Structures are given as structure tokens and as C-alpha cells.
Amino acid sequence: MDTIQKLELLGGDTRFEVQSAAEKACPDYLDLPAKTQGLKDSLSTVIRGDGKRMTVLKTLLSSYCARNCFYCPWRRGRDLPRVQFTPEEMASAFMQMHQKRLVEGLFLSSGIHGRASTTQDRLIATADLLRHKHGYRGYIHLKIMPGVDRASVEASMRLADRVSINLEAPNPARLERLAPEKNLFEQLMPALYWADEINQQRRAEGKRAVSTTTQFVVGAAGESDREIITTVAQLAREARLSRAYFSAFHPVPHTPLDGLLPEDPRREHRLYQSDFLLRQYAFAADELVFDASGNLPRAMDPKLLYALRHPERFPLEINRAPREALLRVPGIGPRSVERILQMRQRGRLQDLRDLKGVGLAAQRATPFLLFNGRRPHMQLSLF
Numbered sequence: 001m002d003t004i005q006k007l008e009l010l011g012g013d014t015r016f017e018v019q020s021a022a023e024k025a026c027p028d029y030l031d032l033p034a035k036t037q038g039l040k041d042s043l044s045t046v047i048r049g050d051g052k053r054m055t056v057l058k059t060l061l062s063s064y065c066a067r068n069c070f071y072c073p074w075r076r077g078r079d080l081p082r083v084q085f086t087p088e089e090m091a092s093a094f095m096q097m098h099q100k101r102l103v104e105g106l107f108l109s110s111g112i113h114g115r116a117s118t119t120q121d122r123l124i125a126t127a128d129l130l131r132h133k134h135g136y137r138g139y140i141h142l143k144i145m146p147g148v149d150r151a152s153v154e155a156s157m158r159l160a161d162r163v164s165i166n167l168e169a170p171n172p173a174r175l176e177r178l179a180p181e182k183n184l185f186e187q188l189m190p191a192l193y194w195a196d197e198i199n200q201q202r203r204a205e206g207k208r209a210v211s212t213t214t215q216f217v218v219g220a221a222g223e224s225d226r227e228i229i230t231t232v233a234q235l236a237r238e239a240r241l242s243r244a245y246f247s248a249f250h251p252v253p254h255t256p257l258d259g260l261l262p263e264d265p266r267r268e269h270r271l272y273q274s275d276f277l278l279r280q281y282a283f284a285a286d287e288l289v290f291d292a293s294g295n296l297p298r299a300m301d302p303k304l305l306y307a308l309r310h311p312e313r314f315p316l317e318i319n320r321a322p323r324e325a326l327l328r329v330p331g332i333g334p335r336s337v338e339r340i341l342q343m344r345q346r347g348r349l350q351d352l353r354d355l356k357g358v359g360l361a362a363q364r365a366t367p368f369l370l371f372n373g374r375r376p377h378m379q380l381s382l383f
């Protein structure tokens with residue numbers, strides 16, 4: 001089997017990893033040569049920190065795995081053809097694709113082939129070859145295997161732009177129902193806290209911080225949105241987690257969970273919106289509105305729901321409201337708030353016409369604003 005065939009074999013199922021607004025399947029514009037059409041499933045679009053999109057090769061170094069996670073296509077009990085790459089083979093295949101401008105970055109994960117630490121060593125060796133043998137300076141995202149030590153996390157962060165440690169579930173009881181061989185507090189969480197310590201050290205040495213992410217499988221362990229959001233908020237606060245990804249559960253045939261129904265994708269969407277409210281709008285987890293079962297209502301945007309549940313806080317006087325209050329107005333984002341604050345320094349805002357070009361969603365924001373004590377007249381043509 002040649003390298004392309006091996007990558008094709010991995011492609012279809014690596015997409016179980018993350019499919020979100022931030023990471024889409026192979027971009028339509030990519031015109032792959034006929035010989036490599038089968039690689040489409042291994043390519044994803046990632047939006048970088050600077051907002052630019054890039055196409056990444058997202059694949060596994062090995063689809064052999066010693067673990068038996070219930071949701072995973074690569075679990076050891078599942079009968080399917082498996083492949084593995086040597087670090088040299090993967091580095092060279094990636095460089096060929098990069099030189100042909102098929103991909104700009106690499107997201108490399110692996111099944112745990114043998115011990116977690118030796119698997120991590122092979123991931124590190126691949127990144128090391130790319131950086132030091134091939135002179136590759138672009139984007140590398142490395143997965144951190146469960147249970148590896150701090151030195152392995154540090155070595156990965158020396159080479160990668162991003163590392164991810166997937167918790168999969170928000171607490172030990174839920175993880176037990178998804179992956180009983182994994183231990184949240186001993187094998188997974190510590191790596192996120194180490195990554196934060198390592199980043200603090202890197203910053204002190206004048207080096208750039210490496211972004212850290214995690215992922216949750218949503219809807220297979222009976223967990224509530226409140227449980228997930230509580231854990232995400234804790235990690236953002238205590239370990240400066242850069243981002244969380246939410247992957248709506250989709251049953252994989254011939255796994256212990258294949259009788260479960262797929263999760264409603266709207267749940268994933270509401271979790272992403274809530275995570276943005278925590279990270280970019282300074283919401284506290286307990287400000288979010290959950291239903292009686294601890295879930296985010298699917299029928300309404302969580303920020304609009306918050307505003308409707310707090311009539312005592314709205315409408316808000318746009319000329320006096322502090323930043324954190326403006327951030328809670330539906331239809332107004334962090335950039336719009338900064339623009340409004342700048343404009344206020346130049347004088348009082350009189351009506352909606354003064355907000356033209358600020359970038360807010362006027363139709364959503366208008367019911368929650370006052371201008372000098374008066375409700376604005378909606379003039380959609382302005383926006």
C-alpha cells in the first residue's frame with residue numbers, strides 16, 4: 001500500500017474528530033489532482049488566530065490502538081483495516097503535499113499504538129523532522145496522548161503551534177460511560193494545566209505561547225450542557241484553555257454505542273455560542289440560561305435568552321453603559337463595543353445613524369438600547 005492509499009484509508013473516519021464552525025471538511029475550492037481525489041476526507045479548513053483560513057492535512061500516524069473507547073472507530077475491538085506511518089514517511093508525505101500547495105498545515109493525531117508515551121514520541125519525531133530536516137515553518141497541531149508525562153507535553157509544545165488534549169467528557173462519571181480505560185484527573189486534565197505552566201515559562205522567555213484546545217463528545221454519556229460549560233469555564237479560568245470543541249455524537253457502526261441516536265447538531269451550535277459568550281463576552285457560566293434538565297434551550301440564541309430573562313437590565317443607555325453591559329446586548333459584538341466606546345469619547349451618540357458602520361446587528365440590538373433616554377427608531381436601510 002503506498003502513502004496516498006494509506007492516507008485515504010484513514011481519511012473517512014478521522015473526520016469523527018472535530019467538525020465545527022471553526023474546522024470544516026475539505027474546502028470546495030481545492031482542486032485536487034485526480035490521483036489524490038481520495039484525500040479529500042483528510043483535508044480540513046481551519047480558521048487561524050489571525051482570521052485567515054488554511055487547509056490542513058488532518059490524519060493519524062497510526063490507526064492501531066490499544067484502547068477501547070466506546071465511541072471511536074479505531075478502538076481495538078473493531079475489525080477494520082489498519083495502517084501506520086513512520087515519522088519519516090508522514091513528514092515526507094506532508095512535505096510533498098505542501099510543496100504541491102495542496103495543504104498549508106498539519107493536524108496530526110494517532111491511535112495509541114503500544115504505550116501512550118512511545119506514540120507521543122513518534123508524533124514529536126514527525127514534527128521534529130518537519131521543522132529541522134525539511135525546514136517547514138508552517139502550522140502544526142499535535143494531539144497529546146492520554147497519560148503522557150510533562151516532558152512529552154513540553155517537547156510537543158516546542159514544535160507545535162497548537163496542542164490538544166481531548167477530555168471527551170466533562171467529569172469522571174461521564175467519561176466512564178464513554179471511555180472507561182481513560183482517567184480524567186490522572187491522564188487528561190494534568191496535561192492542560194502543564195501546558196499552561198509551560199506557556200507561562202515560554203512567555204517569560206520571550207517565546208510565543210502555544211494554543212491549547214480540548215474536545216467533548218456531546219450527547220453520548222447523558223451529560224448536560226451545564227456540566228460541559230462548567231468544565232470549560234473552569235479550564236478557561238484555571239488553565240487558560242484557548243478553545244473547546246464540541247462534537248455532536250454520531251454513532252459508529254460496530255461500536256458499543258452504535259445503538260444510540262445521533263445528537264441534534266443544534267446542541268453543538270448552542271454550546272459553541274455559549275463558549276464564545278464565556279471567552280469573548282466576559283459572561284460567567286452561571287449567567288447562561290439552562291432549562292430544568294441543565295441544557296441550553298435549542299430554540300433561542302443564548303445571548304438573546306439572557307437579555308430576555310433580565311428585563312431589569314435593559315434597555316441600556318448606550319451613552320453611559322459600561323463595556324461589560326454593552327457586551328451583553330444581543331447583536332453587539334466585542335469589536336462593535338470598542339467602536340462605541342471610542343465614539344463616546346468624541347461626543348454623545350444621538351441615534352442609530354451614529355452607529356452606521358460600527359458592525360452591530362441593528363435589528364437585534366435596537367430593542368435593548370436607549371439613546372439619551374429615548375428608544376431609537378429602527379431604520380434598517382442604515383445598516
Ligand code: SF4
Nearest residue numbers: 065067069072075111
Ligand atoms: S485512545 Fe483515541 S484512537 Fe484509541 S480508541 Fe480511544 S479515542 Fe480511539
